[in-house]
Amino acid sequence: MLGKAVKTAINPTRQEDYPEWYQQVIKAADLAEHSPVRGCMVIKPWGYALWENIQRVLDKMFKDTGHKNAYFPLFIPKSFLEKEAQHVEGFAKECAVVTHHRLQAGPDGKLIPAGELEEPLIVRPTSETIIGAMFAQWVQSYRDLPLLINQWANVVRWEMRTRLFLRTAEFLWQEGHTAHSTPREAVEETMKMLEVYSAFAQDYMAMPVIKGEKSESERFPGAVSTYSIEAMMQDRKALQAGTSHFLGQNFSHASGIKFLDSAGKEEYAWTTSWGVSTRLIGGLIMTHGDDDGIIVPPRLAPSHVVILPVLHGDEGSSGIFDYCDKLAAQLKAVQYYGRPIEAEVDKREGRGGDKVWSWIKKGIPLYLEIGPRDIASDSVFIGRRDKSRKERFGMQREEFLGKVSGILTDIQNNLFERAKAFRDSNMKIIDNKDEFYDYFTPKNKEKPETHGGFALSHWNGSAQVEEQVKKDLNVTIRCIPLDGEAESGKCVISGEKSGRRVIFAKSY
RNA sequence: CGGGAUGUAGCGCAGUCUGGUAGCGCACCUGGUUUGGGACCAGGGUGUCGGGGGUUCGAAUCCCUCCAUCCCGACCA
Numbered sequence: 001m002l003g004k005a006v007k008t009a010i011n012p013t014r015q016e017d018y019p020e021w022y023q024q025v026i027k028a029a030d031l032a033e034h035s036p037v038r039g040c041m042v043i044k045p046w047g048y049a050l051w052e053n054i055q056r057v058l059d060k061m062f063k064d065t066g067h068k069n070a071y072f073p074l075f076i077p078k079s080f081l082e083k084e085a086q087h088v089e090g091f092a093k094e095c096a097v098v099t100h101h102r103l104q105a106g107p108d109g110k111l112i113p114a115g116e117l118e119e120p121l122i123v124r125p126t127s128e129t130i131i132g133a134m135f136a137q138w139v140q141s142y143r144d145l146p147l148l149i150n151q152w153a154n155v156v157r158w159e160m161r162t163r164l165f166l167r168t169a170e171f172l173w174q175e176g177h178t179a180h181s182t183p184r185e186a187v188e189e190t191m192k193m194l195e196v197y198s199a200f201a202q203d204y205m206a207m208p209v210i211k212g213e214k215s216e217s218e219r220f221p222g223a224v225s226t227y228s229i230e231a232m233m234q235d236r237k238a239l240q241a242g243t244s245h246f247l248g249q250n251f252s253h254a255s256g257i258k259f260l261d262s263a264g265k266e267e268y269a270w271t272t273s274w275g276v277s278t279r280l281i282g283g284l285i286m287t288h289g290d291d292d293g294i295i296v297p298p299r300l301a302p303s304h305v306v307i308l309p310v311l312h313g314d315e316g317s318s319g320i321f322d323y324c325d326k327l328a329a330q331l332k333a334v335q336y337y338g339r340p341i342e343a344e345v346d347k348r349e350g351r352g353g354d355k356v357w358s359w360i361k362k363g364i365p366l367y368l369e370i371g372p373r374d375i376a377s378d379s380v381f382i383g384r385r386d387k388s389r390k391e392r393f394g395m396q397r398e399e400f401l402g403k404v405s406g407i408l409t410d411i412q413n414n415l416f417e418r419a420k421a422f423r424d425s426n427m428k429i430i431d432n433k434d435e436f437y438d439y440f441t442p443k444n445k446e447k448p449e450t451h452g453g454f455a456l457s458h459w460n461g462s463a464q465v466e467e468q469v470k471k472d473l474n475v476t477i478r479c480i481p482l483d484g485e486a487e488s489g490k491c492v493i494s495g496e497k498s499g500r501r502v503i504f505a506k507s508y
Numbered sequence: 509c510g511g512g513a514u515g516u517a518g519c520g521c522a523g524u525c526u527g528g529u530a531g532c533g534c535a536c537c538u539g540g541u542u543u544g545g546g547a548c549c550a551g552g553g554u555g556u557c558g559g560g561g562g563u564u565c566g567a568a569u570c571c572c573u574c575c576a577u578c579c580c581g582a583c584c585a
Contacts, residue, residue: 009546019579027519038576093583126585160509160583167584228585240585279585310544353546371544381544474581508585 008291009361018235018450023164025285028361029294032164039162039169043278046362049302050281051172055152057204057300058174058276061196067148067176072130074154075121080129083254087128090221094158096123096169123156128222128247128273131177132255139179139269142261146189147179147269165282166239166508173277179257179269183248186270190246193274194227197242205280206297206416207231207287208423209241210454210503212479217463220273224248230478230503232423233286236453238478238505241283244274282508287419293361295385297415298336298408305331305343305404306359310352310371321347323375327368327397336405360385365411366404386411386418426453429501436492440473440506454478454505458498460491468493469504478503 010028014021026032031047034040043051059069075098081088098121100113124130135147156170176193180186194211201209209229219226223245231239249268252258257269288295298304307328309320324345331343346355352369359367360383367383369392374381380400383392384407395403430436439455442448452475459465459477469475480502491498 023578034577036576090584155585157584159585161579161581163578171585173585243585275585277585308545351545351547352543355545357546369544373544 009357010291010293013291014234014289015450021289021291022282022286025289025293025361026164029363031281031285031294034164037169039159041164041168041170043172046302047281050284050296050300051278053300053302054204054280055174058196058200059150059152061200062150062174062176065148065192065196067150067178069152070149071151071153072127072134074124076124076127076130078120078122080133080255081122083129084222084251086250087222087254091125091157095125096156096158097121098123124153125155125157126273126275127151127153127155127175128177128251128271129255132251132257132271135177135179135252135269135271136256136258139257139259142181142259142267145179145181145259145269146185148176148189149178150174150176163282165278165285167279171278173275175273175275178272179252180271181259181261181267181269183270186248186272187246190225190227190244190272190274193272194229194242194244197229197244197274197276200276201229201231201241201280201283202416204297204299205284205287206299206412206419207241207283208416208420210479210481211483212481212503214243214479215463215466215477215502217466218476220245222247222250222254224250227482228479230505231283231287232426232454232505233283233508234289234422235286235450236426236505238454238503238507239279239283239286240478240507241280242274242276245272247271247273288415289363292357294363295415296363296365298365298412301342301363301365303342303344303364304336304408305341305366305368306364307343307345307368307370308352308355308359309345309347310369320370320372320375321345324370327370327380330401331404334401334405336408341404341408356383360389365408382407384411386414423454428453428455430455430457430492431489433492436469436504437473440469440475440504452506454503455492456501457492457504458489458500459502459504460494460496460498462494462496465491465493473506475504475506478505478507 010021010024012020029046030044032041032043035042100116102115103111104114106112139145139147152174154170154172158169159167162168178189180189198209198211201207209231211229212227214226214228220243225246226243228243229241231241233239249270251271252268257271258266259269261267285294288297307324309324311320328343328345331341334341348355356367363385365385369381378397379394380397381392381394383389428439430439436455436457440452442451466477480500484501486500489498490496
């Protein structure tokens with residue numbers, strides 16, 4: 001038996017210390033760890049398998065909407081970045097710069113950089129400029145448009161403060177870049193991809209999101225308009241989970257993406273870009289995780305079912321292993337949401353309890369404990385990760401094989417409904433300034449408790465109000481929701497006229 | 509980059525104030541007991557005390573410096 005003091009697999013609990021809980025969940029699930037390089041993480045197999053599933057699903061969604069994958073260089077000439085004024089201003093402070101192309105031994109035997117480059121190269125923080133330069137060569141005529149390209153890549157942003165998955169110096173993402181002949185078409189593309197992200201977040205990650213437009217101060221550097229999906233984490237802070245930008249003609253002017261229209265007139269193309277990153281995994285953890293670790297939604301789970309043989313020393317293990325192997329094979333023949341169920345038998349040595357808990361901490365949707373009694377009755381003993389360990393139940397093997405896909409669907413739905421109920425119960429319409437300030441101010445300043453949430457309040461549209469709530473409360477406008485209805489009212493801070501509510505929250 | 513904290517075995521920590529043989533719990537390895545389950549007994553240390561420099565007969569401990577991580581800001585996906 002484990003020490004009596006331990007009630008949960010993760011210490012501390014979410015309630016006790018949310019940021020520390022987050023770190024411990026990643027460690028317990030073996031998702032990732034810090035590398036010797038500042039701010040950079042090593043993504044371990046269980047975490048990377050999650051990312052691969054995210055990639056697989058999104059990649060299909062991108063292709064189904066007409067996009068094709070390509071790959072562009074890691075390095076961007078400094079002069080390219082300088083072409084778009086707002087863009088360079090937005091990214092200049094967080095760029096890694098390559099200035100030399102070789103090393104040589106110094107007098108003390110240590111390696112020193114040599115061969116200084118004519119023009120420094122920037123390690124891409126995003127690829128608008130290098131892709132724009134290529135687009136300029138690829139586009140001549142309106143017949144070359146639209147150009148719909150996606151890239152799966154790593155990017156580097158030299159952040160001051162990093163957190164695994166949420167903000168690392170290097171991260172994995174996809175960046176879509178498209179060029180169109182009309183602004184209308186480019187805006188449609190921007191909205192279409194926002195919709196793809198929203199569908200992915202909700203249908204696969206079981207993470208409810210709000211689609212909206214960013215205020216000017218939160219806009220991507222160089223964009224005409226930026227849209228995002230915003231999710232609420234369990235500490236009630238907002239996480240920007242994906243962005244889609246309408247870039248107007250800013251980057252086509254900067255990169256010279258020109259085409260002749262059907263009338264033979266030269267025009268600049270209208271471009272978009274959109275991306276999601278490994279940050280999604282951080283969002284997954286903080287949307288579904290509990291005090292026993294991460295809970296992986298079945299549709300993205302690297303493995304759906306683990307079978308744990310309950311071994312008895314005297315009886316030998318071969319009979320139990322045979323039964324488990326057969327069960328695993330039968331499970332793999334079952335389809336769940338368009339792909340075969342992933343099942344594995346955990347044949348590691350070691351005590352049963354340790355093994356079960358290791359899978360609980362990894363968040364596997366279903367764990368089966370199979371011993372002689374189950375074999376004798378041809379049944380399985382089932383634990384659901386979205387339910388308490390006390391709620392395990394038995395079922396005939398044949399019946400389970402018929403129902404397993406439905407159980408996974410039920411878990412997927414349960415996770416979504418649970419997260420949505422949590423978010424909705426922490427969204428509040430606030431029309432009064434005092435109430436607004438009270439909502440976002442912790443009672444205990446020394447050790448702030450979980451507080452706040454999403455405030456749905458009126459805003460007069462001024463950056464001054466944004467600055468004020470940011471300074472006073474560290475609260476920002478997360479987005480101007482797209483699905484909400486116009487409603488006239490008064491700005492919660494300034495009292496001036498407002499045409500609609502926006503979402504205020506603290507954020508990651 | 510500003511403020512605060514931390515860095516000692518795989519993990520969690522004590523030892524640092526007051527310098528004198530590197531410790532504890534868990535994990536791990538060996539043997540045994542146990543077995544529907546986060547066990548027990550016995551034995552085993554697997555370490556550049558974050559790195560570098562200094563003070564000293566002697567440094568985990570004192571001084572300088574650098575690095576990394578965490579929290580709160582500023583910046584951001």
